[in-house]
Amino acid sequence: MSEALLRRLAQTLLAREAASLRRQLTARESSDARINLADNDYLGLARDPAVIEGAAAAAREWGASSSASPLVTGYTALHARLESELAGWHGYPHALVMNSGYAANAAVLGGLPKKGDVVLADRLVHASMIEGILASGARLRRFAHNDLDALELMLDEERPPGGAVFVVTESVYSMDGDGPDLPRLAALRRRKDFCWVLDEAHATGWYGATGSGLQEDSGVRAAADIVVGTLGKGLGSQGAYVLSRAPEVREALINFTGGFVYSTHLAPPCVGAALAALGRVRALADERGALRELSRSWRDGLVEAGFSVPAGDSPVIPLVFGDAATTLRHAEALRAAGFIVSAIRPPTVPEGTARIRISLRRGLRSEHLAAFVAALGKTRA
Ligand SMILES: Cc1ncc(COP(=O)(O)O)c(C=O)c1O
Known part of the structure; x- marks a missing residue:
């Protein structure tokens, strides 16, 4: 190993450590009852008996691995069935299953925009989308978070000759739990010619009469041109999917995405689990109102205890401390009090906005909120 390389790695890691920003892996035990x-298992489906049985049945029938690229033999009748169910659920004609949300976003935004195109992205879109856009060769402009006035101005300015304009947003932002005004975005899309890419990763399962996400809940089902959804969050499995109205999008991804063409396809147990989870999500329709109420009650409880959190009803609540060391101290206290929490620090979130990202889940009770607030209060004192 090169001495110069080792010195450089050690120095960068030390710098991260000194700023309380070093990331570390901690292996979780299955016996951890905190x-x-x-x-992101918002509905608790990763341990749902029907979902586990879906995974096990798929493993028995198809094996533990898909064992090949989807273009060789890795694409099975089970994958095709999942695609058909996902497409119908969201109201799109075309769906493509992919190995992860990260890979799906990087593929869509790295593969569809080209040099000469412009991508207008919310300032807080996920790292996977930014990675794709930067690799695509298109020009990137970022608008202030959820500021659709700013987006509209940019859309008026941008008319790339012979090029396309893309607009990139999430429906529930992963670290903030908020989102844009989807009906307004849908109306904008009807008036103007652009390709709207919407990431519904954190809305799936939580929002909508059938649980398909915030488009459904906002009355603008299938308004975005392309949707990226994940199987590894509300659906309790692993993997992702891309939905599109145009068949060319699916075909282009199949033909030009290296991570799809040259990688072993999503394992059958993940596909079987996702199929079972779709059934469970639909069956939980009556609980979705209570889930949103749970989110509002946690926010109210935190505000009453003197913490500042945004209003809303999504499963993600940012508890921003600002400073990384303070955030780590609170996270440590919460862990000791019986909660698994993670301190999210720059560069995952902007400088000065280190936070505990509270991720809610079905089954939380008011005594959990009381214990959580008490542990926070003790640390602050
Ligand atoms: C908004 C958003 N999109 C995509 C992803 C990536 O999804 P996956 O975990 O399936 O790679 C994440 C992951 O946290 C996310 O927050």
């Missing part, structure tokens, strides 16, 4: 407020 309340998990850090993962």
